[in-house]
Amino acid sequence: MLLLASGALLPASALAQIGSTPKPGQGAPADDPKPQPPAAAAPEKPIVSDEEFEKSLPPLSDDVNAPLEQIAPADPATAPGGSVAVEPIEDAADLDSAGKEAEIAAPLPPIAEFDTTPVAETAQVNDEAAVEIRYVTRVTGLDELGLTDQFENLSALEDGDGRAANAAIIGARAREDEKLAVRLMRSLGYYDATAVATVEQTPDKQVGAGERRVTATIAATPGPLYRLGTIKLDAGPTVPPTLIADNFALKVGEAIDAVRVQAAEARISLVLPQTGYPFAEVGQRDILLDEETHTGDYVLPITTGARSSFGGIRTEGDAVFDTRHIGILTRFGRDDLYDSRKVDDLRDALIATSLFSTVSVEPVKTGQAGPDGTEYVDLLVRQTKGPPRTLAAEAGYSTGQGFRAEVSWTHRNLFPPEGALILTGVAGTQEQGASATFRRSNAGKRDRTLQIFASALRSDVEAFTSLTGTLGARISYDSTPIWQKPLTYSFGIELVGTREDRYDFARGARERGNYFIGALPLFAGWDKSDDLLNPTRGFRVKANLSPETSVRGAVRPYARAMAEGTAYYPVSDSIVIAGRARFGTIQGIGRDLLAPSRRYYAGGGGSVRGFGYQELGPRSPDGKPVGGRSFNEFAIEARYRFGNFGIVPFIDAGQVYESKIPQMTDMRFGVGVGGRMYTNFGPLRLDIATPIARKPGESKVALYISIGQAF
Template identity: 30%
Template structure:
């Protein structure tokens, strides 16, 4: 192992700061099954072999073909994986089936990659690291394998953290600040943690009324003893309050709408978190296209800090239109007209027209914020919905008022009334299953009480990579509410998104059941649970997981269980950024209420590809049934095309 100088040496950590370019390498072997038809699996294997042999691109013309990098391997990297180090490099590799992208070898770029890896190791505490070029081996026509040798050495660890607040070592702040900083005694000294220390302390103090705090930090690195001594000096400054409030940019919007959405008032203790939450809530009203909240007086001795809110009002009317395509709905379109400041203040009136080959809808939506209180609202949706499913056709006229309560920024609760008239115009079920349906009744009047809650903490609604979501809904219909059908229907769904370096592990579980409260009646088919499809258990056609009649039509059920696991990872194909997905799904629809039999679960596996767009990722998924049911209505392999993640 390479030793440091005999004399104790100290280093200025600021000089060791490095900027690392994180560029994710492609896993280009994910070309599988691009063209799906009813042909034997052996045909796909043959096609893959032909593509591998004949379709690997090489430069053509008068110039000599350049060397391309087939694989990059590492020796000696104990602390970081090959994929982590490859992500730092500009040199690319073609991978196992490199038919999508050229990966030319450039000596200068490769040498800069070695330097970049060394800088990365030093930023992670390995100050004696040595990274060198290893064997360059030719493994095919103009194809080489690169080897990178890494001698990590021993890391520098934190031996002490000296924290003073306002010149004192034992204050009420001391223990709390030590908990929130990422630097810990005995851990490896990392530049990233050293930088976060100042940011975390300043943010914490600003949330507790000290926006004028200052932090000075210093680290002394002793290479011979492999120790780092960290000193942090914090000056909190005086406690501050919110001062006078000035609003700029208002024209037609009532100033009351700004006051109702602010999370702070003049005279209250200062909090940076309240400013951020206020800005987000003002954007959520959709009354403004721009919101800026600026605090003045931070560079003065004043402790009562004036606040200036600058806004740009949105147009009072917005028209949105869009078209799309999905495997299940096929061609679909939407037209929406939204009127903001309807009847004054922050009320919204929205008209919606939506249509596809499965569903057509016309709806009018009214929204009244801050009623009766600041964190409550009322909405009322009424309209007509036509569903043309494989097993039934129904027209529904409905009116659904609802009362919403904002419990916190992440949690909300609602309760309301559902009034609907359903005209079941067609039931396409084989005659031998007549006992499952009430064919004597075509019209259903349903009056029910609905309630539920939502918890949402994700970084991106359209394409989440971190956080969780929880949804719950319950519907109760009875003769007491004036309903023709009596039942209780409840659904629970949870989703979690766990970042794993450049990967994302996405999890989903859904369970629901409907209990018939009057045994002399049957649950209408349009109120039952169905499963299968691009947003359910992939590998099964739309609504065809569960009970089927003798002709393959889905019957639905009284209970449903679904679970999904996605492993999402970055890909690059011909210079464009994609996302690959490997998934495992399982689920079942049960005829009985409150049913949950794990032995009847159906399992599927598959792979998919996503391409990010402003409206969400365009996705293609290929699912395969591991334990298919004994039937001849559909095959074990299904392909889906849609927009947005499956969950």
């Protein structure tokens, strides 16, 4: 019987870190002494008689400390068999050796007379080129078990790339791989596994001067597979009683696979804190192997601890938030059954504020009785303040809009808790402006944001020029890079004052005028895609509705609405087909009574690529776009990714109409190809497109550079 403790089961990724040697008789070659030749027959009489041997010895002194006397050379004539018994001292080197023996026996000189000057030695230089041995590695017995790839990833022989300085290094690598093969097989339950490493030279396969080809072979023999004979989970009572057994994945009769065993134990460690046991601990397993039946009796000790419910919140350290605001971030209430997933969610919410250098959340025992036989646990939040200010910048370019750069400065906690001040400046070919925003995150409720903003912007686009001031407020529930929410929404109010030029068709000339607009913008979105910045599957649906009133001599109420749908379908691991459809309409007012900045336009990097910004749609007699009351847009892309780069061919289509309902006629198409470089903050996008059936005055080629996918 063999006792296998918890350290004996190892995941394949960690097997190369612990040694293991096959037991004798399990594959390790046993010593096989060569057969000895039969002893020679004893001579009839000794070669040298005892009497002759005694006579040849020199006389010995009675002084045990005296140096040994020299042995006189034997007379060749009297040596047995006519051979010389002792060589005489014939050269200076032999004489010097004899003199040194006498010198050793002499008294040592005083220490002061020693010469302490270091002896300079000349290093030997080997001018010959270092000999390199090339070898090939051959493995047998692991492919049938599916272990070949793991072996090659961890192999010392494979890591050497088939080259070594000498044969000793190849042998050492082979011995390491021999142990590795055994550990890999044992990780699957083959505990009688053996492996033998051999290194053979094949001189007939010469590679080049100074190089020799050798073959290192690892022959693995798995032996019988050990299976679980019995399973015992040594744990206290739980609610429900079968909680541990229902979540333990191993069954009697299964192979003792290290990965499956560790995964089953990890699941228990995960499930118990999620179901009311915050202090549960999984102990070290014991597996008793039976070499006759090839089974193992499995025992796992588990300490469940008290079943618990959420109590209060404590905090310590350099506090950023008080316990009241931390309570707003929680998704649980007092008396709820403890769930570690909700604790992790609270920690993520704290991290998402970007106001901490370090923050942790952990349960603390209180000893107080809770509901349903539980005990209360408090959550201890340890806080350390981080830098609250951020300076950010972004830039983009397109042939229709030119350059655009934006710089922002943010103090995320100027008005605690989470009251931020954001100052933004915009400079570009077609627009320049500045804005100031007050933002309260988690405003009285988790994930709810309040914004109050003011901005001034000058625009000089092809359709119009404007100088616009905006004052507004908005409450929103948005997705973030940490939490991509299925449902998002916003509602608010805007007061806009703008001075813009427009073409007066009645007069046949352009004129400038002032517009005062009040709007109640509403938004709702449903997102079932798999990623916020780079979706590869799923869909999104968005809807905007903005009841507005334009005041220019008279009050004219109207409504602007837009709907958009996008879908993403993965054809393979590297190709995603993405599509988009978008429609817009303005009801309740004529086009020419609208401020030019409130009309719909199409064309550009975020619309129909291949055309310049606002290039599609009806035009005035002076050749400038006048916008419309409705539009439609369509796009389809094939996103091919290889590593951190990608190629995206695409086709876009769209048009703007004077009517209040899109007509789906006179559609214009653009075709192009884009490049992507994928980063940890989203893809960098470069698209080049051209219009199909280009008309005079339209762009020949359009270039767009930005961050994120087109949709």
